[in-house]
Amino acid sequence: MVVPTHRRPPPIYRLARALRWISTIVLVALIIFAGTVVYSAVQVARSSAQSRGLSASFAANGTVEVGGSFTLSNPGIYPIDGFKLTARVANSSGVNLGQIGVGPANIAAFSTGVFPIALYLPVATNGPTASLLTEDQYLRVNAWGNATYAYLFPLSIELSENRSWGAPFEGFAASVGTPSGGGGTITIPVTVTFSNHASFPDTGTLTFLIESATQVDCGGGSFSVAVPPGNLYDQTQDVTLSSGCSPSGGQILSTYSTGGTPISLPPEAIP
Amino acid sequence: MSVSAGYVAPQSETAGYRIPSLGYRILVAALRLIPTFFLLIALPVAALSFASARGIALPISTYAVTVWGIALMSLGAARYILKPTRAFGPVSIAASAVALVYLVYALSLSPYRLTVPGGSASIAAGYATFLELVMIVPAIGILVGILITIQDAGSRTERLLFDFPA
Numbered sequence: 001m002v003v004p005t006h007r008r009p010p011p012i013y014r015l016a017r018a019l020r021w022i023s024t025i026v027l028v029a030l031i032i033f034a035g036t037v038v039y040s041a042v043q044v045a046r047s048s049a050q051s052r053g054l055s056a057s058f059a060a061n062g063t064v065e066v067g068g069s070f071t072l073s074n075p076g077i078y079p080i081d082g083f084k085l086t087a088r089v090a091n092s093s094g095v096n097l098g099q100i101g102v103g104p105a106n107i108a109a110f111s112t113g114v115f116p117i118a119l120y121l122p123v124a125t126n127g128p129t130a131s132l133l134t135e136d137q138y139l140r141v142n143a144w145g146n147a148t149y150a151y152l153f154p155l156s157i158e159l160s161e162n163r164s165w166g167a168p169f170e171g172f173a174a175s176v177g178t179p180s181g182g183g184g185t186i187t188i189p190v191t192v193t194f195s196n197h198a199s200f201p202d203t204g205t206l207t208f209l210i211e212s213a214t215q216v217d218c219g220g221g222s223f224s225v226a227v228p229p230g231n232l233y234d235q236t237q238d239v240t241l242s243s244g245c246s247p248s249g250g251q252i253l254s255t256y257s258t259g260g261t262p263i264s265l266p267p268e269a270i271p
Numbered sequence: 272m273s274v275s276a277g278y279v280a281p282q283s284e285t286a287g288y289r290i291p292s293l294g295y296r297i298l299v300a301a302l303r304l305i306p307t308f309f310l311l312i313a314l315p316v317a318a319l320s321f322a323s324a325r326g327i328a329l330p331i332s333t334y335a336v337t338v339w340g341i342a343l344m345s346l347g348a349a350r351y352i353l354k355p356t357r358a359f360g361p362v363s364i365a366a367s368a369v370a371l372v373y374l375v376y377a378l379s380l381s382p383y384r385l386t387v388p389g390g391s392a393s394i395a396a397g398y399a400t401f402l403e404l405v406m407i408v409p410a411i412g413i414l415v416g417i418l419i420t421i422q423d424a425g426s427r428t429e430r431l432l433f434d435f436p437a
Contacts, residue, residue, distance in 0.1 A: 016418040023411035
């Protein structure tokens with residue numbers, strides 16, 4: 001007997017065949033998806049995230065501001081969702097100086113995310129970061145970020161590196177010379193030296209105060225400062241001491257002012 | 272002519288269906304192994320070797336990929352050869368189950384953490400959701416195998432009319 005093959009297949013067979021088709025379609029779709037994701041991810045990796053226009057300067061609030069922008073291009077065909085980046089900066093002693101955050105943000109396909117960044121590094125002498133003002137050192141930058149690429153692939157990145165820091169008042173020293181004069185007026189030369197190792201100029205006023213061992217104000221003065229990056233500063237000024245005030249055993253207190261909050265420099269002891 | 276005992280003569284033509292010979296099926300199964308070999312073993316191993324040569328830690332060993340690939344290839348070939356028999360359904364289930372276990376194994380390795388050689392950056396990429404979607408395929412495969420087994424249990428030749436029409 002010849003069974004005609006044009007008859008309708010049994011229900012179970014039809015169901016199995018339909019499922020097989022669905023399975024094949026799903027598999028092909030996933031393979032195409034995976035291929036395009038890999039291709040797009042390579043495009044994103046090649047475009048490489050960048051920090052642009054980074055610059056440092058003294059801020060009005062008595063800190064050093066590192067500002068610029070962080071750019072992440074997404075030339076791929078899938079979006080980057082929930083992009084978030086945090087960076088923390090510590091000094092050579094491991095003391096946390098500050099942190100910046102970017103996002104969370106979504107970066108659509110074929111677009112670029114530009115995020116302004118501003119990091120304020122405290123440079124006050126009474127804090128743990130005093131050396132930042134007067135000592136070159138390496139700063140530890142730890143960054144970590146999260147994002148989801150192409151809807152299904154969560155990514156996280158951790159980055160750790162050392163960045164050199166050039167102190168704006170590297171090797172700062174204030175010293176007094178031999179007193180001179182008579183007849184009730186005694187002057188003493190005060191010399192201030194330092195090198196500007198920062199990437200920005202030291203521009204402003206450097207005010208100093210000679211304090212006796214008993215913390216009496218013996219006199220003071222100020223220097224006008226305009227030191228480009230990489231230059232040495234070495235200036236001397238005669239200061240008239242207050243009557244009967246001896247600077248011996250005291251100290252020289254200096255502050256740098258660039259229009260905003262004055263920044264205290266490390267005190268220098270007078271022998 | 273029955274096919275329940277195994278295989279029929281070359282180009283056997285029965286009532287409405289025509290089953291290729293065992294030799295022909297083995298030949299076709301062997302030819303199908305070529306693209307499968309590239310997809311399951313050659314390409315992954317090449318990619319892993321490429322990464323390993325550049326000091327990048329591997330998410331899975333080449334040995335594991337090879338073993339799993341051989342298992343899947345073998346079951347795929349056996350499935351094709353046994354298509355005219357009642358063993359087709361169970362072998363289909365086995366092949367899909369092995370693929371599913373392979374995916375579960377790969378899932379356990381997510382996320383993949385990559386440390387850039389010579390650098391201080393590490394990247395972790397999660398692919399669990401994607402693999403869970405891929406698991407739909409062998410899961411359906413198991414279901415299909417069960418349906419075929421049920422079909423063959425009821426009427427062992429009915430499927431052959433449509434799988435191997437004369």
